[in-house]
Amino acid sequence: MDYRFESSSREVSRFTTQELRDQFLIETIFHADSIQLTYTIYDRMIIGGAKPINLALELPNPDKLKAEYFLERREMGVINVGGNGSIEVDGTSYELSKLSALYIGRGSKKVVFKSESKENPALFYILSSPAHKEYPTQKLDKKDVVTVTLGSLETSNHRTIYKYIHNEGIQSCQLVMGLTILEPGSIWNTMPAHVHDRRMEAYLYFDVDPQHAVLHLMGPAQETKHLWVHNHQAIISPPWSVHSGAGTKNYSFIWGMAGENKDYTDMDFSEIIELK
Numbered sequence: 001m002d003y004r005f006e007s008s009s010r011e012v013s014r015f016t017t018q019e020l021r022d023q024f025l026i027e028t029i030f031h032a033d034s035i036q037l038t039y040t041i042y043d044r045m046i047i048g049g050a051k052p053i054n055l056a057l058e059l060p061n062p063d064k065l066k067a068e069y070f071l072e073r074r075e076m077g078v079i080n081v082g083g084n085g086s087i088e089v090d091g092t093s094y095e096l097s098k099l100s101a102l103y104i105g106r107g108s109k110k111v112v113f114k115s116e117s118k119e120n121p122a123l124f125y126i127l128s129s130p131a132h133k134e135y136p137t138q139k140l141d142k143k144d145v146v147t148v149t150l151g152s153l154e155t156s157n158h159r160t161i162y163k164y165i166h167n168e169g170i171q172s173c174q175l176v177m178g179l180t181i182l183e184p185g186s187i188w189n190t191m192p193a194h195v196h197d198r199r200m201e202a203y204l205y206f207d208v209d210p211q212h213a214v215l216h217l218m219g220p221a222q223e224t225k226h227l228w229v230h231n232h233q234a235i236i237s238p239p240w241s242v243h244s245g246a247g248t249k250n251y252s253f254i255w256g257m258a259g260e261n262k263d264y265t266d267m268d269f270s271e272i273i274e275l276k
């Protein structure tokens with residue numbers, strides 16, 4: 001498990017491109033027949049992915065957690081961005097097609113990820129945060145998710161937000177998770193940009209055309225920096241940072257948060273004309 005400590009906004013303002021990428025970009029989320037995990041100190045979120053092809057992959061118990069098992073003190077959200085697969089939690093199997101999600105409650109001991117076919121493997125994106133109590137493990141399919149449509153084609157940001165794990169959806173201790181799909185011709189996410197210093201955030205960009213990329217913005221609204229992000233790469237957004245981006249073509253991304261509250265609408269917006 002990769003482990004990343006904090007960077008202050010003051011030091012980040014002097015970072016080179018490579019330093020910025022080393023701290024805030026996760027280049028490999030999905031690797032054949034393995035589970036990739038990155039622990040960020042921001043709200044102690046773990047960001048990762050499981051890509052089972054020939055093997056069934058069991059969630060490990062990284063030494064860094066000093067726990068009896070991974071979810072002893074944690075909860076987990078998983079969204080499948082690949083082919084059909086299943087997740088077995090303590091003997092109960094949940095089938096997940098593309099964009100189905102599974103919330104796995106604290107105290108679950110054995111979690112196993114499987115794909116239905118080698119040709120089109122499942123790609124399980126994983127977020128996990130510390131949890132103070134157990135909420136029931138629960139599956140949710142895309143068709144049953146609460147949605148909000150935002151933006152317009154005129155401002156190149158027509159998009160639909162699917163909220164999976166949140167106050168009015170699947171209940172959790174502090175994890176909030178969902179995804180956003182941009183319409184063809186729309187390229188901007190999360191504009192006007194916002195911060196919420198109560199919560200960190202992570203983005204996984206997916207369904208990015210292999211010939212295209214997303215220019216992701218981070219940093220304080222008055223001092224933004226960019227990261228070029230490719231398909232199936234993730235970014236870590238510290239509580240003091242905006243998280244917004246523009247693609248060279250439409251794309252989708254999974255957002256997830258943890259921290260002080262679970263209030264999705266708790267955002268401090270910046271005026272577009274004030275961004276620097």
Ligand SMILES: O=C[C@H](O)[C@@H](O)CC(=O)C(=O)O
Pocket residue numbers: 159161179180189190191201243255264267
């Ligand atoms: O705090 C919320 C998150 O930044 C995202 O949900 C924003 C987003 O998906 C969008 O505007 O496109």
Ligand SMILES: [Zn+2]
Pocket residue numbers: 194195196201243267
């Ligand atoms: Zn946000």
